[in-house]
Amino acid sequence: MNRQIIQSMLSRIILGSGAVLLLPLLLSLYYGGPVLSFLIPALLALVLSLMLRKKNISPNVSLTPREGTAITALSWLSVSLLYAIPYILSGTLPLLDGLVESVSGLTGTGATVITDLSPLPPSILFFRAMTHWLGGLGIMVIFVALFPQAGRGSAKMVDAESTGPTSSKALPRIKETALALFCVYFCFTAAATAAYMLWGMGFLEALDNAFSTIATGGFSTRNESVAYYGSPSLEMIMVFFMVISSANFGIYVSAWKRGFRVIYEDTEFRVYLFIVALATLLMTASLVLQQSMSFPESLREALFQTASLSSTTGFVSADFDQWPSFAKFIILLLIIVGGCGGSTAGGLKVIRLILLFKCFSGILKLHMHPRAIFHMTVGKEQFSRNTVLQVLAFFFIYMSLSALWAGAMMFDGLDFMDALGVAFSTMSNAGPAFGEFGATCTYAALPDFSKVIVCLSMLFGRLESVTLLAIFIPSFWKRSGW
Template identity: 40%
Template sequence: MVLNLQALAATLGALLGFLAVALLLPAGVALVYGEPHWQPFVLSALLTAAVGGLLWLLGGRRPHEPGIREGFAIVALAWLVLALFGALPFVLGGVLAYTDAFFETMSGFTTTGATILGGARTPEIESLPRAYLFWRSLAHWLGGMGIIVLTLAILPILGVGGMQLFKAEVPGPTADKLTPRVRETARRLWLIYVGLTALEMLLLLPVMDWFDALNHAFATMATGGFSTKNGSIGQFGSAYVEWVITLFMLLAGANFALHYRLLHGQWRSVVQDTELRVYLLIVAGATVLITLGIWAPLQSEGNYQTYPALTDALRHAAFQAASIITTTGFGTADYEQWSPLAVGVLFLLFFVGGMAGSTGGGIKVVRHVLLFKNSFRELKQLVHPRAIVPVRLNGRMVSDEVMRNVLSFFVLYFGLLGVGTLALSAQGVDLLSAFGAALSCLGNIGPAFGAMGPAENYAHLPGLAKWVLAVLMLIGRLEIFTVLILVTRAFWRR
């Protein structure tokens, strides 16, 4: 048999058991606030636990060592299954139809942040009970660092074969182990993740209550973008909040291995990291250009939204640049009302993404760096055809295997973007909105352009379009290869 079905069933069963426990947390929030909405979560937890227990029994009630094939299958199917069961509270509580519930839940787990709330037939965000708002944010937070990585950190069930899951889960061309043992690596990643989340929450408490602070810290560190307010971060009207969240969005979009090195005093290796330098340079350059596009000290330019004060223009520019490049998707303004220069810069940021090894989505900065280095290598070899010109990153030679992975990723990424755009256009979505929605969901960004801009939502889309976008979210979150490999002939050959 090509796949070890027992390993697949046992691991999925264990993950569903973990999800069942997570579903009880929003029920606790409902009880704390005296809301009668704990029942859908408890019932969902029981159903999830029952199915998880059945899969565990079918798996032989013992740990299995997943191989390469099982690693890819487990990760891809785990995210799908968790979204399918994670949608149950919305349905059982009568809040959303199942398609909308699945879309919202997949958007949460994949940290996309695209929402169907606020539509003609869906409730406003602020009208939702706190239990559902917390579940949206918790799904973000769990999906940000990865449920598989969390499982590796706290459960011994996966054994030494867990490295296959780690490689399939962690975003970026390569998985950067911090320690020889994958469980210890996962544990340290999560300690950093929890620490930064707690720190952000504490910094937000002077302006927000604990519930809003916790939810926004969850969404920020996961680079997700779900807010407890209809107007997102802009509704708080606080420059302090915007700067705090800008800082933590940039931290979340950076490689967590660099956070680890900083904590261990390895400042030089962090400062000299090529990807970090390019990442910060892109953010700084985009912030300056956007500021120039929206700052009008004397008078408003035409029908575009501008800011007479330089500090306001700079704050909004920095926030939106950080929000898009890290694929968080928070908003303080409707950027489609800004000048063409500002909108054009943001449009380009949709194609960048965060750093490898971060919670951010998108193409990733390191892939752009390697693509440009490879292009310049080709130019050199046109002049010196016999010369051996290796591609180097941080002083190390990049293998041909990694370069093939990077080039293939670009081809598949833009191919999927085209297919997604056509699939949405075939369902009556205008071309700009179809392209923007496909680009946003594939890059796990959230807001898009056109009918799915920062001031709109995805509720008006046809049901099939929502399933298409949910699939793009999953493919984008798992770095394309993890999902697409399951439909290749080579995967199913012995």
């Protein structure tokens, strides 16, 4: 492992992350706000970047998978710490809470520890939403797309950050792929901003909500989240953008080149839409039959919360903590499954769910036909045995870590259901859980140790565990290891 290469790439990512802080800084100057809260971390990023910079490292150097993993994990940890500083310096949050808010923003979890958003200046609200947008598509993807000297080894960094198993790339060159994905991401954000403005929001509020929607993050500009607006039309606009952001962004790139039929033919997205439709119907039935709610209201609330939680956005239009147990059970399943691989959504991913079912089906067939050979295909794509093993390993790691986080929080004083809900919600980067940390609550009441746990859970969930687990293994850093 070449540590000079790691330092060099890390210096560029920290520099770029610091430069982004100039945007909320300009808003602070224009609207009046905590200028130094953004200027100081921006200057700190510059100093750190200069300290880490290695002049003798070529920008076109190739990276090994181990170096790509190290750069990705260290970048996420570094940027999380850097982006906690504005909250702390502005007096918005104390030290640990600032870190929780930063990690929650970057990972797209949207679980806030801020109890009242109304006194916050526009620059802080914009910064919160901006962290969603940067982390949603991925720090590495945006870095590779926009930086001219990202290097030939960029694929290793993007791969370490990417979500869900894939059998192919949308485009052959990683630079072109990253730029194409970024263009789709940018266009979706612009479209959502325009739609929210046409509905009646001001530009900045529309942009903040668009950042949160397309990144499937969930930070809102209002204490009541989407329930503040009380508008069915706005909720349906948000449902549309949350659903399209839950699809693999690669299919939009392919659709641009080969036609929009590619989107319809994508098996994973069709299964995701089926899950959304089925969950909406089941929750609607539960609300009508068990809560005596009118059908139109039940359908509206069920559809919005299904789209919000299956995409792991976490916007709230109703207090689903007051819903029947069956409806809450469906919500928990949606949080665990999440959206599609290659999207901004969290969770296990629909493609993994499909492969798990196919594994189970294959085992039954092998029991009946021991000598048969079965190929693992989803639609027109064939997945290797290694990919299937990775899916099984990820499922085991996801469930094991969720149990570990829940156990640690129960040890810290949380009750069983609260701890379990927070563990699954943060591992899936969904945000709202149940009970004391449910739809209308924040994570502010968590004990300090549990706040550290949720930071770890959110990072492990966003980087899909393996990337972050690797750097904590001593042999990973040895020249002869791995």
